[in-house]
Amino acid sequence: MRLLLLLALFAIQPALAQQPDQLYTATKQQLDVTKVILAQQARWNTGDLDGYVSFFKDAPDTAAILGSRVVGVSAIRSAYHTIFPNREAMGSIEDSEVIVRALGDNFALATGKYHLMRNKKVGGDALGTFTLVLEKTAAGWQIIFSENT
Amino acid sequence: MRLLLLLALFAIQPALAQQPDQLYTATKQQLDVTKVILAQQARWNTGDLDGYVSFFKDAPDTAAILGSRVVGVSAIRSAYHTIFPNREAMGSIEDSEVIVRALGDNFALATGKYHLMRNKKVGGDALGTFTLVLEKTAAGWQIIFSENT
Numbered sequence: 001m002r003l004l005l006l007l008a009l010f011a012i013q014p015a016l017a018q019q020p021d022q023l024y025t026a027t028k029q030q031l032d033v034t035k036v037i038l039a040q041q042a043r044w045n046t047g048d049l050d051g052y053v054s055f056f057k058d059a060p061d062t063a064a065i066l067g068s069r070v071v072g073v074s075a076i077r078s079a080y081h082t083i084f085p086n087r088e089a090m091g092s093i094e095d096s097e098v099i100v101r102a103l104g105d106n107f108a109l110a111t112g113k114y115h116l117m118r119n120k121k122v123g124g125d126a127l128g129t130f131t132l133v134l135e136k137t138a139a140g141w142q143i144i145f146s147e148n149t
Numbered sequence: 150m151r152l153l154l155l156l157a158l159f160a161i162q163p164a165l166a167q168q169p170d171q172l173y174t175a176t177k178q179q180l181d182v183t184k185v186i187l188a189q190q191a192r193w194n195t196g197d198l199d200g201y202v203s204f205f206k207d208a209p210d211t212a213a214i215l216g217s218r219v220v221g222v223s224a225i226r227s228a229y230h231t232i233f234p235n236r237e238a239m240g241s242i243e244d245s246e247v248i249v250r251a252l253g254d255n256f257a258l259a260t261g262k263y264h265l266m267r268n269k270k271v272g273g274d275a276l277g278t279f280t281l282v283l284e285k286t287a288a289g290w291q292i293i294f295s296e297n298t
Contacts, residue, residue, distance in 0.1 A: 061250060065278055065298065069246075069260070097218075101210060103256040109282055109294055111218070129214055131280060131296055133258055145258055147280055149214065149298050 030100040033108045033134055036141045041095055047087040053077045057135060057142035065147040076146075091118025095130070106136040114148070179249040182257045182283055185290045190244055196236040202226045206284060206291035214296040225295075240267025244279070255285040263297070 026034070036055055043051035056062050058073045070079045084090045098112035109132070116126040133145035175183070185204055192200035205211050207222045219228045233239045247261035258281070265275040282294035 063248075063260070065260070065280070069278070099212075103282065103284075104253040107252040107256060111212070111214070111294075129218070129296075131214070131294075133252065133282070135252075145260075145280075147278075147296065147298070149296070 026100075027102070029102055029105075029108060029136075032136075033100045033110055033141050034098060036134065036143070037095060037098060037110060037112070037132070040143075041093055044090060045092045047090055049080055049084060049090060050077065053080055055143050056146070057137060057144050059144065062144050064145070088119060089122045091116055091122070091125075093117070103133070108134045108136075108141070110134060175249075176251070178251055178254075178257060178285075181285075182249045182259055182290050183247060185283065185292070186244060186247060186259060186261070186281070189292075190242055193239060194241045196239055198229055198233060198239060199226065202229055204292050205295070206286060206293050208293070211293050213294070237268060238271045240265055240271070240274075242266070252282075257283045257285075257290070259283060 040052055040055045043049075043054075053073065053076060056064070056073045056076055060072055062073055062076070063069060063071045064076045064079070066076070066079045066083065070076050094115045094117070096113045096115070098110060100108055100110045103109055111129065111131050114126075114128055114130050116128075118124065129149045131145075131147045132143050134141045135144045189201055189204045192198075192203075202222065202225060205213070205222045205225055209221055211222055211225070212218060212220045213225045213228070215225070215228045215232065219225050243264045243266070245262045245264070247259060249257055249259045252258055260278065260280050263275075263277055263279050265277075267273065278298045280294075280296045281292050283290045284293045
């Protein structure tokens with residue numbers, strides 16, 4: 001578990017309760033990736049859907065599983081706008097139990113749970129997991145794969 | 150898309166229909182990872198659930214999202230035996246639209262679709278996506294993360 005960072009950003013107590021003897025230390029890589037996840041969440045919570053999508057790498061092999069597989073940032077942006085057509089549909093998200101692990105120096109895997117909170121008339125709350133693969137690029141850490149359950 | 154391999158193992162026609170102008174070439178890394186996926190599928194289809202799980206890396210940070218997050222090979226094995234308690238519950242699986250992309254030399258991301266076929270009385274057929282992260286180890290390519298939707 002030394003390579004793992006159990007940040008448990010918004011749920012630190014339950015996480016500690018599960019593994020009381022675990023020490024949590026974060027490498028620079030893990031912190032840099034975590035910053036991206038937090039910044040992306042902040043964009044969502046101000047209703048900035050294009051800002052949220054801007055954390056994806058603009059490359060033809062960037063992919064997201066959004067129900068079905070969507071390839072390329074422009075298709076991913078369109079899919080998000082279809083699923084979340086307005087501010088109210090976006091609601092707000094809260095991530096928890098975020099775990100970042102290195103896949104070598106230039107890639108990382110991040111998993112966690114999300115809690116989408118919104119009015120019942122636009123679909124209501126949702127709980128699920130997210131999985132991200134990120135790449136260290138000249139522009140910083142960028143998402144090259146995303147999946148939500 | 151040059152880094153991608155759209156193998157479309159069991160559904161090559163629909164895949165080609167989507168991207169008729171695409172050439173499909175596979176690196177050695179992509180082929181090695183694909184071999185693992187095919188070998189794992191073969192174990193499943195002979196009812197060898199422990200053999201299927203043996204493709205996971207035996208490391209404390211190996212994780213699978215099986216409804217909830219399961220960490221470590223022994224916990225992953227138990228979870229699979231709980232979800233698939235006997236041969237009939239396992240049925241058989243057929244993977245398609247398998248895409249393997251390199252994450253540097255020693256890691257790879259594989260995604261695809263699965264079709265689980267089994268009797269209605271043990272749950273019936275299921276269609277979904279799978280996501281794997283694999284690591285090149287001294288023992289060959291091994292799964293370090295798995296998620297099914």
